Amino acid sequence: MAKITLLSLGCPKNLVDSEYMLGTLLKHGFEIVSLPKQANIILINTCAFIEPAQEESINTILDIARKKGNKKICVCGCLVSLFKNKLFEQIPEIDAVIDPFNIDQITVVCEQLKEGKSKITFIEKNPKYKFENRERCITGPRHSVYVKIADGCDNRCSYCIIPNLRGNYTSRKMEEILEEAKILSEAGAKEINLIAQDTTLYGKDIYGKIKLPELLKKLSKIEKIKWIRLLYTHPAHYSEELIDTIATNEKICKYLDIPLQHCSDKILKAMRRKVTKKDIKKLIDKLRAKIPDLALRTTFLVGFPLETDKEFNELLKFIKQTQFDHLGAFTYSPQENTRSFNLKDKISDKTKQFRLNKLLSVQKEIILNRNKKLKDKESIVLIDKKISRGIYRGRRRADAIDIDNVVMVKGKAKIGDFYKIRILKTGTYKFEGKIIAIK
Numbered sequence: 001m002a003k004i005t006l007l008s009l010g011c012p013k014n015l016v017d018s019e020y021m022l023g024t025l026l027k028h029g030f031e032i033v034s035l036p037k038q039a040n041i042i043l044i045n046t047c048a049f050i051e052p053a054q055e056e057s058i059n060t061i062l063d064i065a066r067k068k069g070n071k072k073i074c075v076c077g078c079l080v081s082l083f084k085n086k087l088f089e090q091i092p093e094i095d096a097v098i099d100p101f102n103i104d105q106i107t108v109v110c111e112q113l114k115e116g117k118s119k120i121t122f123i124e125k126n127p128k129y130k131f132e133n134r135e136r137c138i139t140g141p142r143h144s145v146y147v148k149i150a151d152g153c154d155n156r157c158s159y160c161i162i163p164n165l166r167g168n169y170t171s172r173k174m175e176e177i178l179e180e181a182k183i184l185s186e187a188g189a190k191e192i193n194l195i196a197q198d199t200t201l202y203g204k205d206i207y208g209k210i211k212l213p214e215l216l217k218k219l220s221k222i223e224k225i226k227w228i229r230l231l232y233t234h235p236a237h238y239s240e241e242l243i244d245t246i247a248t249n250e251k252i253c254k255y256l257d258i259p260l261q262h263c264s265d266k267i268l269k270a271m272r273r274k275v276t277k278k279d280i281k282k283l284i285d286k287l288r289a290k291i292p293d294l295a296l297r298t299t300f301l302v303g304f305p306l307e308t309d310k311e312f313n314e315l316l317k318f319i320k321q322t323q324f325d326h327l328g329a330f331t332y333s334p335q336e337n338t339r340s341f342n343l344k345d346k347i348s349d350k351t352k353q354f355r356l357n358k359l360l361s362v363q364k365e366i367i368l369n370r371n372k373k374l375k376d377k378e379s380i381v382l383i384d385k386k387i388s389r390g391i392y393r394g395r396r397r398a399d400a401i402d403i404d405n406v407v408m409v410k411g412k413a414k415i416g417d418f419y420k421i422r423i424l425k426t427g428t429y430k431f432e433g434k435i436i437a438i439k
Helices: 012-027 051-066 078-083 086-090 100-114 162-166 174-186 212-219 240-248 265-271 277-290 309-322 349-372
Strands: 003-008 041-046 072-077 096-098 120-122 144-148 191-195 227-230 252-257 295-302 326-331 378-388 391-396 406-410 418-425 430-438
Touching: 003 012, 012 041, 012 072, 012 100, 012 144, 012 191, 041 051, 041 078, 041 100, 051 072, 051 078, 072 078, 072 100, 078 086, 078 100, 078 162, 096 100, 100 120, 144 174, 174 191, 174 212, 212 227, 212 240, 240 252, 240 277, 277 295, 295 309, 295 349, 309 349, 326 349, 378 406, 378 430, 406 418
Parallel strands: 003 041, 041 072, 072 096, 096 120, 144 191, 191 227, 227 252, 252 295, 295 326, 406 430
Antiparallel strands: 378 391, 378 418, 391 406, 418 430
């Protein structure tokens, strides 16, 4: 019996692919082990979104290759979409490559590897992500799971290679999403985190209109699901119907992840983001007016070509004025086959890093001040993990799992249950609290 381990790199969307592959392999009788040293076949599901992610993926493969021995190595995911068969030339220890469009063939690949075959290739000539109701092996907590509602992207931002790696935007049929969500809820899921390259565009390609509000309403009818969280939304695709649905449905977390990337009209246009600064401000004002307790997460890209001190300072001012609850940032990484690759006025790495550090410093101060106001306040917390006797780690509705703030809770609790707590101490990304009631 072949023993398989899988290393999953990158974003939650990649993690879902990994869980689909593991589920398929389990269904076909393969044994899954947790450590590479225990395995005969090592699967590495890679990320290639930006240069640091590509470097991490390549370094992980090289590390496994150095200790290969008689094991087989299969590289999956976005790095395969990027480099295709060239991976065999670059790292000859690799035995198989399979891109994201062929993960349904992972059993075939592993069967061939088990038989001693090598240089196995599954690369789609006309890439389109295939959604099927597959067996799924959840690798994280069962009470909080990701559900992928679409893959690929049609936005074509000038800096992004996602369409090259994942293909055009492809929605999943609503009935299949609902079926998976019901199965997950019966297995213990109480929080569903909806993910895609752009969740707000859901359904446009297969139904002719955006169907996210309808999907949210139907998901909320699944009794055992208590929290529904929206990640990866695009500011250009919010509708009145979507905003009203989020505002009025109790199960939908009043939390929105809206990667904005910048606020300067000059930079937004060069990025091909489909919105202006005025559009962004109007959307945020509308969201906060209709959803008073909204927690906003965003992401910004600094050091984009053409970004002078003027545009960067404009961004800092915008962040100070807007007061985001959560904010991530990364530096621009030039990618071949993107529109921005040949732009002039490139920014030095030193300047990029300075701007990133400055931005994060400004946000840290904002968060410290915002969080101080939460001291002695009550909040509902979902318990994610036991840390030690009488100490648990949980989250508020305003915090996404593995991304945002955590609450270290004192008292007797159960993983996957909800509790009312009082916040006793605040920090930048961590609170301390005590249980005052079971919710």
